[in-house]
Amino acid sequence: MASRKADIVAIDIGGTKIEAILWRAGKILVTQKIPTPKNKHDFFNAVYSVAESLNAKGQARAIGISLAGAVDFRTGTVINSPNLRFLEGTNVQKTVEHKLKLQTLVENDTRCFLLGEVRFGSAKGKKNVIGMILGTGLGGAIYLNGQMVLGMHGFAGEQGRVKIAIDSHVYSIEELIASHGFARLGVTDPLDCQNKAFAGDRKSIAVYNKIGRLLGLHLANLTELFDPELIIIGGGISRAGNLLLDPAFSEMKKRVAVPKKYWPEIRVSKLKNAGLLGAVALVENS
Numbered sequence: 001m002a003s004r005k006a007d008i009v010a011i012d013i014g015g016t017k018i019e020a021i022l023w024r025a026g027k028i029l030v031t032q033k034i035p036t037p038k039n040k041h042d043f044f045n046a047v048y049s050v051a052e053s054l055n056a057k058g059q060a061r062a063i064g065i066s067l068a069g070a071v072d073f074r075t076g077t078v079i080n081s082p083n084l085r086f087l088e089g090t091n092v093q094k095t096v097e098h099k100l101k102l103q104t105l106v107e108n109d110t111r112c113f114l115l116g117e118v119r120f121g122s123a124k125g126k127k128n129v130i131g132m133i134l135g136t137g138l139g140g141a142i143y144l145n146g147q148m149v150l151g152m153h154g155f156a157g158e159q160g161r162v163k164i165a166i167d168s169h170v171y172s173i174e175e176l177i178a179s180h181g182f183a184r185l186g187v188t189d190p191l192d193c194q195n196k197a198f199a200g201d202r203k204s205i206a207v208y209n210k211i212g213r214l215l216g217l218h219l220a221n222l223t224e225l226f227d228p229e230l231i232i233i234g235g236g237i238s239r240a241g242n243l244l245l246d247p248a249f250s251e252m253k254k255r256v257a258v259p260k261k262y263w264p265e266i267r268v269s270k271l272k273n274a275g276l277l278g279a280v281a282l283v284e285n286s
Contacts, residue, residue: 005061009054009102010279011047012066012109015083015136018046021273022054023280028273030054040086048099055102062103062286063096064279066112068139073154076106080155082137105282110139111148111157112278113269117232118143119281121271128228130264132159134215135235138174142226164217176214178237185210194240208243215244216251223256223263234269241268 008023015036022030032050037043051063069081069088076093078084096104107115114131117123123131127146133139140159142149149156160174174180182190185207197204222231238244245266256263271277 005059007055007060008280008283009051009060009063010066010276010283011050011063012112012273012275012279013047013084014068014109018050019273019276020050020054021276021280022060024059028276036084038086040090043084043086044095044099047096051096051100051102060102062105062283063100064112064281064283065092065096065104065106066109066275066279066282067092067106068109070155070158071106071108073107073150076104079153103283103286105279105286107279107282108139108141108155109133109275111141112276112282113139113234113274114141114143114232114278115148115281115285116274116276116278117269117271119284120277121269121274122232122267123230126230128226128230130157130222130226130228130231132231132233133235134178134233134237136179138178139235144226144228159218159222162218162221164214173214173218177211177218181211181214182207182237190237194237194243197240197243205243208240209247212244212247213251216248217255219248219266220252220255223252224258227262228264231264231266232269233267234271234274238268 010023011020018034018036020032021028034046037046068083070079072079075091077091078087081087093104093106110131110133113133123129129143131141138160140157142157162173163170164173179190187193187207193204193207197208
């Protein structure tokens with residue numbers, strides 16, 4: 001007889017918070033959110049506690065974890081995580097599996113974001129999609145010909161460290177268009193700048209024009225490198241919408257060689273809990 005256990009515990013781990021859901025038969029039944037602990041011991045105890053609480057009835061078949069950082073997909077080991085340095089070199093997958101006795105899968109957060117979009121969101125039914133999370137930094141993931149691009153060690157698609165030279169100085173793209181880019185222009189609070197721009201403040205609009213044009217350069221490069229049908233952008237900075245996308249499109253017109261009819265559609269994500277839903281898809285795809 002097949003196992004009746006069908007629930008999935010999905011956990012999204014960021015530098016400041018851990019969010020988790022219990023998924024059953026296509027629905028989110030329970031949600032939890034706690035601050036991310038700042039050391040390995042407390043971190044794992046928090047993950048265990050959240051997972052055990054969500055699986056109190058013992059009906060979960062697996063745990064899917066979305067984690068902010070580069071993850072070796074073959075082993076579940078964290079290779080690099082700027083906001084979770086204490087996890088670097090740690091096999092999160094085996095550690096959680098050993099304690100909770102449940103199959104556990106661990107993947108990069110932006111890849112989970114894109115998996116969520118492909119399974120449940122704007123990218124459903126599409127085969128060639130690029131995902132981007134634009135916030136404190138810039139995370140990326142690439143889905144081509146119906147398959148996630150992983151690379152040799154599992155961290156292919158990371159866009160944040162792509163280099164651009166401006167006035168003989170070399171920047172990573174996240175230094176130019178994520179929160180670091182706003183700081184470079186003297187803005188300490190991108191959300192406040194966003195609100196002022198929506199209200200018509202000219203200085204704030206000028207900031208978004210500069211950031212948007214640089215985003216357009218990056219989108220032009222992605223368009224010609226990968227020929228996607230959709231680029232989906234998430235993260236707090238993306239909520240600026242057309243404040244960013246209008247100048248980005250203007251810049252793309254100058255930089256993309258192929259006719260516009262071959263350009264990808266570019267959308268801001270509207271999918272709530274995309275990373276968590278991607279962690280669900282991670283399990284369902286296994």
